[in-house]
Each structure stands twice: as structure tokens, then as C-alpha cells.
Amino acid sequence: MASATSPGTRPAGGAELGRPFRWLWGSAAASNAGDGITRTLLPLLVVAHHPDPAAVAGLTAVNMLPWLLFALPAGVLVDRADRRLVLLASNAVRAAALAGAALLLAQDRPLALLYALAFVLGIAETLADTAAPALLPRLVDERRLERANGRLSAAQIVLGETAGPPLAGLLAGLAAAVALAAGGGLYALAALLLLGLAPLPRTAGAPRPKAGGGLFRDVREGVGFVLRHRTLRLTLTASALYGLVYSATFSMLVLLSDRTLGLSGTGYGLLLAAGSVGAVAGSWLAPRLADRLPPVRLARWSLVASGAAYAALGAAPVPVLAALALASNGVFMMGWNIPVMSLRQRLTPEDLQGRVMSVSRLCAWGSMPVGALLGGLLAELLSVPAVFVVCGTVLAVGALLLLAPLRDDPAGPRAEPPPSRPTDLPDKG
Template identity: 40%
Template sequence: MSFGRAFSFLWGANTASNLADGLAFVSIPLLAASLTDDPRWVAGLATVYALVRLLAALPIGVWVDRADRRRILVAVNLLRGVAVAALALCVHFGVGGLLLLYLAFAIIGSLESAADNATVSLVPGIVGERNLDRANGRISASQIVADEFAGPPLGGFLFAFAAAAPIFAMAGLWAAAGFLALALPKRPAAPPATTPPERTRVWKEAAAGTRWLARHRTVGGLALIGALASVGYMLPFSVLVLFAQQQLGVDTAGYGMILATSAVGGLAGSFAAPRMRGRFGYRWTISASLLLGAGSLTALAATHSGVVAALLLAVYIFHAVVWGICATSLRQRLVPDELRGRVNASSRVLGLLGLALGSALAGVLAAGNIALPALAGGLVFLACSLVAAYLFRDLGRTGTPGRASAVPAGPAP
């Protein structure tokens, strides 16, 4: 089904950007490992990436609401292309070192946050409310193919050819995403004001989005569940490689096959989510998917078979994609356009904090028994399912809140 020319350009830009992300997933750590054999410096890249995204999230949300989102998408993708092209030239000529890689990765992380927020905020105005689930499903499917199937092996192949090759490819893909975004419709100009508008501070505007989120039962509930789900996700996945080695007894190749199989579950979820939501409504689709996540992780904790673990992780990723599409579509339906960037950012901050908490708890639990993080993750998702069934009890099939869910959230700033 076609959603129009504008969506095709947005989808193309997002796909090119995600393919670059898939290349970065493999090539950046490989490049770091070629510069140092200290695991702390290599692992520190992920830490810096997470911290930058956390610190930049709220200011970026304000920017997305203030400015033309099309221009943001063009600018951040072109800037990522330029930054990575400069890094590739430095790598090719042997200039700079690990600190330069850290700086480039921090820039990539902050710009990625802006691109993600702008993309999610643009979708409702391009496809309309009735097509949100299918449009988000299509974006999710292309993201999984680019991030999980195409990007990592291509990045490894290019790195084997030349260390700078995947970096140059990333630069080209992000530049292409920026040029594709140029074809998106411009944001309608606001009518001229009779009095000069008061320019509030960034943090005051960001706080307005956070307050709106806290007052809206449905969207606030999505953010709460998202934070808990992030804890549940990181509990098993932050130590999954050790779980695979110690409990499943698989080698590196077997671990790669497990991850590839799990990605197939996510691809299936991208196509299934719109149909499930159309048949069962948001409340039961979200609750059932979270319950499926709980069951898959609980069973994972008990298995010693690599094949069974791969199937269970495919079921888990299926649930994660269905839940993610439904949560995104609901936020897009219920959040006013002028607040969309800030509410997205506030929700993202809660999710990032959940990821940090989950990874910390995983290390503590895994020290006792390598299966405990997966079991704890299952319990967290069980709690998420129960919370969703309660909070969304008045939610209509199409996302229209009932009387209890539609309590006025206060005027937008």
C-alpha cells in the first residue's frame, strides 16, 4: 500500500540512515579495537554514545517543536555525513586517534537523537491517523533489515577491505538521507503575531512537555511502561553473550546465528502489528505482546538449547516490535503537534534511564547465576503487561481515549 510521495521520501531517508547505523554497529568498534587493545576504551564508546543521547534528548525535543522538522532532518543527516567523512579521511591518512573517534561518535549520537525525533514527529502529518500503524510498521521493517541483516555483514566486509571504507559508506548514506529529506513538504508558516512572542528558555519549554506527559494517563502510562520495558530488555541482553557461552554452550558463530534468528521475529512483528491492533485494539495488543515478552524471557532462563533460545528470542523481538509500533502510533495520535518533539524526548529520557538501570542490575544478578537476568526480565515484563491492561482499560480500539483517559492535560505552552 502506498502512503504517498512524501512518505516514500521519508521512508527512503530513514532506510538510508538506518543502513549507515548498521555499518557503524560493526565498523566503529572494529576501528576502536584497531587503535587500542584496552577493553575499557572500546566499551567506553557505548557509554559515551548513551550519555550524549541522554543529555541531548530534552534540548533536541524543544528544537524539534520550535523549528521546521524537514529542515532538521536535512541538516542533521548532512552534518552526520560531513562529520563521518572527515573521520574517514583521518583514518585513511592515519591522522588522529582514539580521542578523535570518541568525538565523532559523540557527534553521531547527538545528531541521531535529533533525526529520530524529527522522523517520528513528521509521520502523522504525512500519512494521517488511520495509516499510522501501517506506516510505522513499514519503517520498522526497513530498520530491522538495514540494522540487523544488511548493515553489520556489509560493514564487516568493507572493514576487511579497508578500515576507512565503511566510514566513507556511512558518510555517503547519511548524505543521501539528507538530500532525500529535501523532498519532504515544508512546515506551514505560522500566522504573523500581533505582539512579539516571548522566547522562553530551553529548559522551561522542555519542562512543559514533561508536565504534559505526566498529566496524560495514556501517554504518561506509555512512558512508564517504556521505562520498565527498557529495564526488562537490558537485564538479559546486556549479558546475553555470556549467557550464550555459559548456559547455552555456543561459540561465536552460534551466537551470531541466534541474533540473526531473533531479528526474523522482529521483521514478522513489523507486518503483524497493524493487523493485531486492527483486530484487538491497542489495549489488548499491547498487553498481550508484553505478556508474550514475559513468557519468552522466563522460558529463556530455563533452556540450555541454542536452537530453543534462538526461537524464544525471535518471539521476544516479535513482542518488542509490536509493542514499539503500538506505543509510537498512540503517542503520535494523542500528543498535539506543537508538543510532539518534547513529549517524545521526555519519553526517550525515561527509556534511556531504564536501559542504564537494567544493565547495572544485570551485572549484579549475573554474578549470582547467569540465568537470573532473563528470569528477572520476564518478571518485569509481566508487571508491564498488568500495568498496561489497567491503565489502558478505557482506551478505544483506534486509540481514542475514554472519559478517564482524556483528562485535560493543560494548555500547550
């Protein structure tokens, strides 16, 4: 697909991604740090006052529920509205919600209020995580999408998954209100940084958002585009499979660490750190490999290799080999995520970016609760290590079968969006 932004608004190439991307990256870094704090803090608050496994599980379910309820409508909103403003508003809502929670939860912490906070944060996250990747193709040159996605992924891993959780524990040790306020401050900073990103003019020739149309019609248009496009359809199916495998194995990782490898809590933390280090390395390596390899080929074999790494993790007899398998899997995970995300952004017309991203998130995230249940069932029927071996094998074989029909160059015949109505005219000039 041709680049969506006029040449005057983006760098023509080279290593520099441009000032607009730097504003977006700074905002994403702040919001990812906020994610790392809040995702760790909320379960701690529930456990401290409601030490019931069902209460903790309920918090996770409430926080993830917006992805099932609002993912597709969020894609419609992102395509109809200014994506920069959607992203800014979602961060502002999270900042306000956490500031209010810092006041309301200073003394008493009723479970209903914690659930309400998790639900509001989940809705805002649904909008933010749909708007950001849909906005990116307007900010950077099409040839630089892998590099831009790699830098955003690195910020998510380092700040959201590595630095955020221990920082949340440290702040919670001081006071829950302090930790909540810190998370809110980071989201507020993320919103403020987006003010440095100037409003983007509409792309010449792009259809106007169909604000007067029905929600279900717009959802059908986005889902229909994905179903008609073989590359998008098959890669999204593979993403759903990956979501199943990831959640099945991750839900059992703590048991593998404790029962099979005999690691302490600190050892488990180091095991997770090995995976994060591998993912950071992969976020640096994947864009460089994408410069030399067709993206479909890179994604296909990375997914196969990720399956092999999961199987190796289950078969690892000692912690060092398990850590190496997790680190390798982190590299391969980025070798899949980054080129596939960039490929979707390239193949999707400007006016459908939000809806295609929302379908992508729904496929990947919607399969995770099912995967967690399957992981527990497999562990009961077989063993904890067998979960990793079986799931890894299924992922490797599934990746080969699903992605084998795709050509290395996906820019061949593809589905086009339905023709615009006569009233959907491009901007003049």
C-alpha cells in the first residue's frame, strides 16, 4: 500500500524517524511505565484487603473484559476521530481515574471500587492500544515501520514489563496512594507529550470518516476487509494461535520454575528477566533482519522458532538452559510481532487502520483466557513440562501450516475496501 502521509510531513528515509515519532515514543514510554505500575499495583491492593483467589481472578477478568466488549467499536471510533486526540484522551482518562482512586482508596479499599477502576483503565487501554499503531503509519516512512515498531516494543518491555513492576512494589511499600498517584502522573505526562504532536492533515484522496453510518456497518466493513485479505486473515489466525500458546505456557511458568526447576521466588524473577532481555534484543534485531529478509519469511520462521523454544523450555533439565530458552523465545517473539504489525499497517488503507488493529487485538488477546484454561487442563492430564512441549510443537506445526500459503511478497492481489459513497469525497487541495 502506498504511504499515507505526504512527503513533506515525514523523513524520506535514513535512520532518523523524525520529530513526530519522537513525541509519540515519549508518550508511549510514559504510558508503558504507567501500565507497569498499575498492572502490578491493583492485584497487590486486592490481595492486601481481599485475600481470595477468586477476587484476584475477578480483577484480571474485569480488566480484560473491555477487550471483548469494546475492541471492535474502539476500532470504529479510532477510524472516525482524530487518532492523536483519541490517544491523548485515553491517557487523560487514566490519569484522572488514578488520581481519583488515590483519594478514594487512601483509607478503605472496597472490592467494587477496585473493580470499577480496573474496568475504566481497561476501556482506556483498549482505545490507546488501538489508536497508537493506527496512528504510526501517518508519522514514519513506510520503509521505517519495522524500526519504529521495534522502538515502541522495546519501550513497552523495558518500562512496562521490567522496570514498572518493581517500581510499583517499591511505591506500594511507601503508600498505596503514592503508587496510584505516580501511575496517574505518568499517564498525565503521556497525554501532555502528545500535545507536541501537531494535528495531522487528512491524506489527499483518503475517504472521509463515515460518522453518520451505523456502528455495525463500520465493524462489518473492517472485519470483512480482514476476511477477504488472505495475508491479514492467515496472520491473524496465527496470532490467535500464538495467544493460546502464550497464555497456556505463561500460566504454568511459575509451576515449572518451582516444581520442575526448583527455583525460589528470586530465581523465578530472574527467569522472567531472561525473557525480557531476549525480547529487548529481538526488538533491536528484528527491524535489521526485516531490511534483508521478506517480512512474511521472517515472521513465519520466527513463529516456528518460538514454538521450538517453548518445547525446549519444557524439556530443559537445568535452570540455565531454561533461561536460555526463554531468552531465545523473547528474540523470536519480536521476530514475529514486529514484521507482522508492520505488514498489517502497510496492507491496510488509511481509513481502516483502526478497525484492522482492533480485529488484530481481539484475535490475539481474546484467545488468551481460553489458553490459560487449556494450560491448566493439560497440566492436570499430563504434566507441567508437557504443557510447554505440546504447546510449542502445536505452535511450530501450526505456523508452518497456516503461513505456508503466503508468498514472501504479500503486495500481490489483495482485497480492496468497498467503494466510497459519492458523499465520501477527499479534502480539496
